[in-house]
Amino acid sequence: MYHSITLRAENLFLRAEKLKQGWLMVAQKIRNMEEFSAKCGVSRPTVSKYFNEPSSVRASTRQKIEAALEQYDFRPNLYAVNQNRRITKNIGIVVPYVADPFFSEVARKLEQCCIEAGFSPSTFSSHGSPDHEVEILEILRSMRPAGVLMAPIGRASHKKKLEAFCKEIPTVLVDSNLEGIGATFIGSNNFQSVPLMVEYLCRTGEPPCFFEMPPVNPNANKRRAAYTQAMEELGHTPHVIRVEGDTWEFEEIGYTGGLKLLNGGELPSRTILCSNDRLAIGLMAAAYELGIKVGISPECSLRIAGHDDHPFSRYTCPSLTTISQDYEAITERSVDTLITLIEHGKASKIHEDTLYEGRLIMRSSA
Amino acid sequence: MYHSITLRAENLFLRAEKLKQGWLMVAQKIRNMEEFSAKCGVSRPTVSKYFNEPSSVRASTRQKIEAALEQYDFRPNLYAVNQNRRITKNIGIVVPYVADPFFSEVARKLEQCCIEAGFSPSTFSSHGSPDHEVEILEILRSMRPAGVLMAPIGRASHKKKLEAFCKEIPTVLVDSNLEGIGATFIGSNNFQSVPLMVEYLCRTGEPPCFFEMPPVNPNANKRRAAYTQAMEELGHTPHVIRVEGDTWEFEEIGYTGGLKLLNGGELPSRTILCSNDRLAIGLMAAAYELGIKVGISPECSLRIAGHDDHPFSRYTCPSLTTISQDYEAITERSVDTLITLIEHGKASKIHEDTLYEGRLIMRSSA
DNA sequence: TGATAAACTTTACGCGCGTTAAATTATAAT
């Protein structure tokens, strides 16, 4: 939408300015759209129109403006623009914990989609703290965004404040759903992905137990429920192992919990399905430390599987068998939905939640 | 002229408001500072002063304002504020790749420091693309930030554009230095940390060879040089192994490069020092796949060490021996430096670059 | 060629706030 100035053009300009001004070595800066429109030979309202939508002006006019843009380095003042537009072109993106590679990937893809759609994304991380999440909402409100893409922390989120926020600003929930909050929810279908994994594990060895931490978000709950259901449907007894921990340091939780579990000797199954990859990574570290071989090969005594296809799960030792969420589809669909919501108002609120299916990624840990 | 019109309209509005308040007890929405100051019983300029610096108004006045703040949630319009302030309270943060946990940690800490100092950070990730890095600079310029904290991509960065940017806006370089660009540089001292590791490795086993990818940034170059120097000082012959790859998927590069290397059979040493942890993680995955035992215990045939203390390196199998950079010190110092730069102008440009020392983290991989 | 629509120019208002100067009031110190 806005045009960047090439370095070459800048240098040419500087040279021309120096020649023109002779003794004054100062390059003339364009201070505002008024000055710039004078250089264009086009009126300010037309230049304004151009910046809002280049195709809305005549081709000949556009050429004049773009020629000037190459010579003079001008961009409309962001704050003046946003103050005067009844609605900004900003989209807020909120993730619960950006240091979690899963969410940094999600954030990256969301950003990309927003930019492609002509919006300006601003990404925030709640850093795992519900208070900080609420603070972000405050900041967002002061940004008057056109809409918000939000992956909430989950169970600990301050739901009433979220709800109030969503009523004010079009918001699409991503990854983790909070019933009745936001215009729509887009995420993955745990009741498809988890049974897929359970079935695979049962088919290839001992039926799995389920390794989880206290459910910080609805996904965790759903995954446990999906596990139990799948096991029962296959005629097996489900076993859920819960470990303590309420931080977002999932690897640490999986590691310390894993040490306890594996030392205890009362393992209900030699196949462990973890509620997410980060937990699995911690558990694998614990197993390694205890000299327990993990994997599908005959000499191994433990199988471990995860969920999410964490970017590093490809490089664990052994590589982690997991479920891959359809990042691309989820992020694209989220942005699309939000934009129609922005453009067509709440009329399109009829949107049903969208759930994408996960893919089984068979590697060597299970 | 138009003020009278505004005032009249406002009176009408207030009257309507009184009616409404008598009817229903709905908390009225404040539209601007004018309205809010009326509710406070304080003049608008004073309220304005309060928001810029609460301690600059009398305690009794502050109480009035804060009492009103509790009743009517009002925040000054972000865009109007920033348009009118000669300089904003924004600080731009740029990292080369936010999906790299090292940088997401750095970004998180930088954000935190900025907030504590009363500034509003905006974080951007170059996503490993120099073009995108330049685009971010354009966006940043339009944000008129008070200053910028920048971890550049490095070798591939468009240096001239960075240089031009830094001349315009106070910028502190973090993590990766570009000679002559920016006001100061703050990072860690590779010529201390790498020798520390080399010495440790030599003392406890076979002197290491150095595993690196094409140096994407000055750090990589310095680490190699530091390795070579340290080896020579200890009377050993340095061996540098370079693997190909120009993306930011370091694990993948380490993995494929590692497979080739370890299959080749021409390994110069059974101890490998990697130029960073992510590369080491990939290499370890390759070793695992080839059935090569990594670690310090007697039955292992390969030692691998990294650099950076990547959040995940604690949970690799085996856990990764590495160098921990002093994140806290680096980020705090960066923000401090930037703020003095902002407040005292370029007068304080005398700042020398600051290098922090790394700590040896002995785990079980080497 | 003339009629009509489309694009443009001119003029002007308003957004919400920072900021300043002068006048006023509150507080502290003598």
Added chain:
DNA sequence: ATTATAATTTAACGCGCGTAAAGTTTATCA
């Protein structure tokens, strides 16, 4: 109580741009 000082109020301007209305030019098509 008087004075000096600090804090506040009042009034007003300007930031840079979106936007609207009315008049003018340019393009389009018969």
